[in-house]
Amino acid sequence: xxxxxxxxxxxxxxxxxxxxxxxxxxxxxxxxxxxxxxxxxxxxxxxxxxxxxxxxxxxxxxxxxxxxxxxxxxxxxxxxxxxxxxxxxxxxxxxxxxxxxxxxxxxxxxxxxxxxxxxxxxxxxxxxxxxxxxxxxxxxxxxxxxxxxxxxxxxxxxxxxxxxxxxxxxxxxxxxxxxxxxxxxxxxxxxxxxxxxxxxxxxxxxxxxxxxxxxxxxxxxxxxxxxxxxxxxxxxxxxxxxxxxxxxxxxxxxxxxxxxxxxxxxxx
Ligand code: PEP
Ligand code: MN
Numbered sequence: 001x002x003x004x005x006x007x008x009x010x011x012x013x014x015x016x017x018x019x020x021x022x023x024x025x026x027x028x029x030x031x032x033x034x035x036x037x038x039x040x041x042x043x044x045x046x047x048x049x050x051x052x053x054x055x056x057x058x059x060x061x062x063x064x065x066x067x068x069x070x071x072x073x074x075x076x077x078x079x080x081x082x083x084x085x086x087x088x089x090x091x092x093x094x095x096x097x098x099x100x101x102x103x104x105x106x107x108x109x110x111x112x113x114x115x116x117x118x119x120x121x122x123x124x125x126x127x128x129x130x131x132x133x134x135x136x137x138x139x140x141x142x143x144x145x146x147x148x149x150x151x152x153x154x155x156x157x158x159x160x161x162x163x164x165x166x167x168x169x170x171x172x173x174x175x176x177x178x179x180x181x182x183x184x185x186x187x188x189x190x191x192x193x194x195x196x197x198x199x200x201x202x203x204x205x206x207x208x209x210x211x212x213x214x215x216x217x218x219x220x221x222x223x224x225x226x227x228x229x230x231x232x233x234x235x236x237x238x239x240x241x242x243x244x245x246x247x248x249x250x251x252x253x254x255x256x257x258x259x260x261x262x263x264x265x266x267x268x
Contacts, residue, residue, distance in 0.1 A: 005190055020263065021263045024049045024051075025049060025221065025223045027044065028054050029225050030054065031073045041080050044243075053109075054073075055090060056074060056091075057092070057093045057094070089105065091111045102127070106130070115133065115147050133151065135163050161194070164223075174201060175202070195211070201239065230242050
């Protein structure tokens, strides 16, 4: 069997991604209000998440869909992060947002649509903050690693990859989760890699099985959409877990990690 390549950990405040412990990042697709984000932060933290996700500037396929709270969401992210004590990752969609977002988020997410946005990647190389680089939905592994290289060359070594599914001929799921890419990255690259089963499958019932499979394939952690009331979510309602689903997933994930001899990262 090929020996795994040693992963170089990336720290985000009190959290280490790509270290010995498995990391769960959870939160809504989009921050909708301070109440919503606060509720989700507290609950997911109590169930074992160590970082929060939440879109502030959303890139939606339709211009009629909810576009995120925009600048109003920045203050919400900062307030909840400071009060609950969880670092926040949120998507940056335009290099002009980097400066204002720096104050409110702890890690920049590059979404699937922007993996090929080299102007953005170059700026993030200079941003002095960790970056979560999602795989472009049509990107080959090599193209994805070269996108990471744009950020690394700028002098920013804190890059974490996230497999979020690719577009194939299959339409039964939103995308096709490429777990073999995750196992291959673990064997050949030193960057930590997370899995986002929410956008990969688009189906709530598949989030838990694919989360467990991701852990078994060697992923360093998960990026999960969790909502206090998925039916009322302003985006990605069908793939968001409610608190009960998330709690069950975390229970079974802990058991699996025990068997894999990998601890779950927890906040003090
Ligand atoms: C997200 O995680 O909020 C998101 C939009 O994901 P992706 O870019 O992978 O579609
Ligand atoms: Mn989403």
